[in-house]
Amino acid sequence: MKFDVITLFPEIIENYCSASVIGRAFKQEIVSVNTVNPRDFSTDKHKKVDDTPYGGGAGMVLMCQPFYDAYDSVKKLENCASIIFTPQGKPFNQEMGKNLSTKDQIISICGHYEGYDERIRQIPGLIEVSIGDFVLTGGELAALCVIDAVTRLIPGGIGKEESAEEDSFSEDLLEYPHYTRPNDFRGMKVPDVLLSGNHQEIAKWRKKQAILRTQAKRPDLFEKFMQREHTKEEKAILKELNLWI
Numbered sequence: 001m002k003f004d005v006i007t008l009f010p011e012i013i014e015n016y017c018s019a020s021v022i023g024r025a026f027k028q029e030i031v032s033v034n035t036v037n038p039r040d041f042s043t044d045k046h047k048k049v050d051d052t053p054y055g056g057g058a059g060m061v062l063m064c065q066p067f068y069d070a071y072d073s074v075k076k077l078e079n080c081a082s083i084i085f086t087p088q089g090k091p092f093n094q095e096m097g098k099n100l101s102t103k104d105q106i107i108s109i110c111g112h113y114e115g116y117d118e119r120i121r122q123i124p125g126l127i128e129v130s131i132g133d134f135v136l137t138g139g140e141l142a143a144l145c146v147i148d149a150v151t152r153l154i155p156g157g158i159g160k161e162e163s164a165e166e167d168s169f170s171e172d173l174l175e176y177p178h179y180t181r182p183n184d185f186r187g188m189k190v191p192d193v194l195l196s197g198n199h200q201e202i203a204k205w206r207k208k209q210a211i212l213r214t215q216a217k218r219p220d221l222f223e224k225f226m227q228r229e230h231t232k233e234e235k236a237i238l239k240e241l242n243l244w245i
């Protein structure tokens with residue numbers, strides 16, 4: 001997977017992508033990141049990339065020319081998705097991450113200041129994506145959220161593939177609780193089943209906890225889970241919990 005990020009602040013992207021679990025995926029060349037700075041494409045003698053808004057008002061607006069030229073400079077692979085980050089976009093979620101993980105290239109455009117000249121959004125083929133109903137200073141954190149979440153979903157991206165398979169949202173359920181040593185911490189004990197060595201019972205307990213947690217914490221997701229096809233094991237657990245309709 002190749003990530004190309006069009007940003008006025010490449011160091012934010014580069015620093016994050018060199019650290020921790022994601023940094024390892026980059027070092028192992030399972031994914032690669034390339035940053036493109038629109039400032040390097042500005043034809044203005046002062047390398048300006050923003051200007052005051054027509055009609056007046058606060059803030060500076062990102063100009064078309066440096067952004068169009070920066071985007072055009074990126075060589076596009078056939079199986080590629082192009083994203084423009086904006087609070088007005090489609091909300092990013094695990095399902096979108098999964099779809100994006102099947103691409104060979106993701107090009108991201110990050111805004112800053114007051115946002116884009118409307119015509120930047122009109123670059124053909126762009127998907128507008130938001131990472132939530134709040135306003136960030138710039139699109140870099142949003143792009144990093146997508147890079148991080150998508151890298152986890154690429155086979156080999158985070159080492160053991162099953163770690164991502166059992167993450168929250170992967171089966172329309174939140175993840176079950178985890179425990180590690182010690183088995184008694186300030187009187188809070190690890191559930192006996194996890195110490196039993198009975199893998200079938202452990203798997204059942206985990207699924208049950210995931211269902212109960214989702215019902216308690218995310219009724220919207222629980223509804224989605226209830227509407228999808230269930231495995232034999234899930235049906236049995238739902239019956240045991242009196243949730244089978």
Ligand code: SAM
Binds near residue numbers: 114
């Ligand atoms: N004036 C804009 C508005 O009200 O929609 C907000 C501009 S924001 C300060 C600057 C840039 O940060 C945006 O162009 C976008 O790239 C990024 N950004 C801010 N919040 C975001 C979010 N929730 N999701 C994705 N990108 C966001």
